[in-house]
Amino acid sequence: MLEIEDLSVRLAPGKAARPILDGVSLRVAQGETVGLVGESGSGKSVTCRAVLGLLPGGSAAGGSLRFDGDDVLSMPAARLREHRRRDVAMIFQDPLASINPMRRIGDHVTEGMRASGVPREEALARAEGLLESVGIRDPRAALRSYPHEFSGGMLQRVMIAGALAGEPRLLLADEPTTALDVTTQAEVISILTGLRTERSMAMLFVTHDLELAAAICDRVCVMYAGRIVEVQPAEALFARPRHPYTRGLLTATPRLDGGRPHGVPGRPVSLSDLVTGCAFAPRCPHASPVCEEQDPVIRTIDGAQVACLRAEELTDERA
Template identity: 50%
Template sequence: MSGLVVDLPGPAGGTDFVRVVDGVSFDVPPATTVGLIGESGSGKTMTANALIGLLPDGAETGGELRWRGEDLLKATPARRRALRGHEIAMIFQDPLAALNPTQTIARQVGEILRRSGRPRDEVRRRVVELLDRAGVPDPATRADSYPHEFSGGLRQRAVIAMALAGSPALLLADEPTTALDVTVQSRILRLLRSLQDDDGLAMVLVSHDLRVVAHVAQETVVMYAGRVAERGPTAAVLHRPAHPYTRALVQSVPAVRTRTALASPLPGTPATPANRPSGCAFHPRCPLARDRCKVERPVVREIAPGQWAACHFAEEVLSTEEVRHDAA
């Protein structure tokens, strides 16, 4: 995507719009996971929803969203529906809400297969294969269960099986482990990684958990108030951040650096697209903020090979991080 913009109708309606995604750009190569991280309201989920074409009514978009050479923002609704599930699929944050409580797991996993006109016995066989691959025990029997008969971890595996049913090339995972305990989280993450290794899936992982992103993603995009604050290789972004916001996020999670590091919560209240400050949106919370930051919006620029940041003083931030890293 290049310069993606998403405007939603404001509370007053009419011509009043709020820009919830503002000029977001990144690529998702095959067999690569790109992590989208940031606090609540940063625009992560809305960016993922734009990729799959599930924006709220009245949303307006701009920029480019290219999929295999085609700009999806110019595609018809029918074309977007044809791609959804078959080429681009999504794992939603809440598996219980994503599943229909009145239908069996088999019926829901097999829906996209039935729509393609496959025979009933072939659909059933494929559903059992998908559930087995997603790690559901005794899939031939459990396929006839209803969502309430599954644990949270099994429901998430069923949702993953649903997402894989159309053999997509791009998988969007919106906080896929948030509601799960640590042990189940680890299993789900290993499952996603193995599926990617086997099929060469491209994946966008939306998460507020830096530890999850550090474990899974090769590339990371840091978002704040609907904009990209920083992007680049995950190891570089999380261990040598070039943006003060990224550094603050990393310092708030001890396990990203070392197990003995002390957490330092971010000060202040996160800016949102509806109350985005002028200049750099992070400047009210930034310890390095200067007069320029209050009035001039920084552009996203390359600070180190492959590492981009939207900060007027990114070189200063990066040099400080390199000193800290070398001294550690």
Template identity: 60%
Template sequence: MTALAIEGLGLTVGAGAVPLLDGVGVRVGAGETVGLVGESGSGKSLTARSALGMLPRGARATGRVTVAGTDVLAAGRRELRELRRTRVSMVFQDPRAAVNPVRRVGDYLTEGLRARGVPARAATERALDLLAQVGLRDPRGALRRYPHEFSGGMLQRVVIAGALATEPALLLADEPTTALDVTTQAEVVGLLKELQKAHGTGMLFVTHDLDLAAAICDRVYVMYAGRIVEEAPGAALFGAPAHPYTRALLEASPSVRGERAAVKAVRGRPRSLAEAPGGCAFRDRCPLAGDDCARAVPGTRRHGASLAACLRAGEEPR
């Protein structure tokens, strides 16, 4: 079963039809962890939110977004509400922005269950079980507490419990560890993987951390300027990147493994799709770019284990 299928997703906004996404394709299978990486502004969060139907006001979308068999772009308001309540959940970067600060944690965790007709006692028992699964020592006491009484790491565990309460087919994790310290990051990522495996949930993991994506993701998509530029299995992508942009991102990331190597900044600045040059959007920052890169958006081609949208996939800078 496919938890998420995004096919040819294009998105424009405003009277001038300003482009935000172009031809985006992402697939997440049941029980699979898929990474989505790239610089800020590349369209990662917008792609993830499309699975919830959470598009910018006035946006016009083309293509197809399917979550557990539901066509999200064609769904009405009532169908979207039911989808968000039962089939897809999201863990946001900042847990304090994801919960109501004046409601107790117990209310937050049981709301979705009660809306599905689960009796109050059964919903409470389910919430207690989830809090125990995410590692809170006093689940019953946690139900009576308010969000401000938790540390950032503990509150993120509560948010994860809430996201899994209805056993969704798809879990969207949008930079879920960025606001946490390194030790807590490792605990939260391990918890997500453990619970995902237990529930058979497909997960789209949005992150800036390339090493983390390589470690936990079955497959990884690399985004730049509103387009997917490379797709490959996690280990293969970071062991032998095919696209110059992926290689540049890896060279700009410090490593604690092997010999010490200089960190190289990616030259230039990130581009949105609206301001990207014609042809390959990365060509004004790419050391391999030639005149042919300006003629058209490059199609996807296979290079080793990767699918890369580049005319010179796999080539090394001279």
């Protein structure tokens, strides 16, 4: 359904030393959930926005980004609007920043339907059903309410209902549980996984939590400095990570057995850093001189796709 090949996104000359995205390739099949994992600034959100044709102003994109064979990067404006209404929808990180505070909830949920020509009454009836499906107890009253009358968890449910209004075939979920408490996070994840099964909908799920990705995703892509550095089925990646960065993310995760988490040393690469060789080399405990000189390309090792020059030498043990 979604095929991204060698996607690169650069800001205007002089605004960044390296690309925001640098040769990203990934695929999402119908009904599949693919996780996109990495630290803040790794390029996860920009990848999602590129699928909608929402690239940063003044940026230039290269490579190929196809949805059902149609190149999103070259879509004319009218076709792009239709693509956003019917093919793909996105749940953004912060519902407070993504829902117009001056308009009622009903306006937000029905906007796409109305733009597609659905009569107002029919759109409101559908919106009521959508709000009910995401766990809002009094959907009719909710349609007349304003965003400030809802908690963060309830607003995230409204965001999900609005995203589903156009019956998209692919849902982009950009860290949809980041600002929520643990109980509400579990409820939102349950809603998303249930709707995915019910609608045979594909999902690109962005998170910084590898354990969450392993729990709900079929495959996981790990990003660092605008590149994908590892791709594995979720269970295999969690049990046997091959890239040192993936291992670092896993050891940084709090553990229920009382074990102490260990953060990844150093700092992430910024857009102002000019990168030579492997971008992770300055933080990598296994880096050798060749890592600072040679640019690693992604290759298949024992069923895993990994961009590491020393992947075959590293043990499978995890701290």
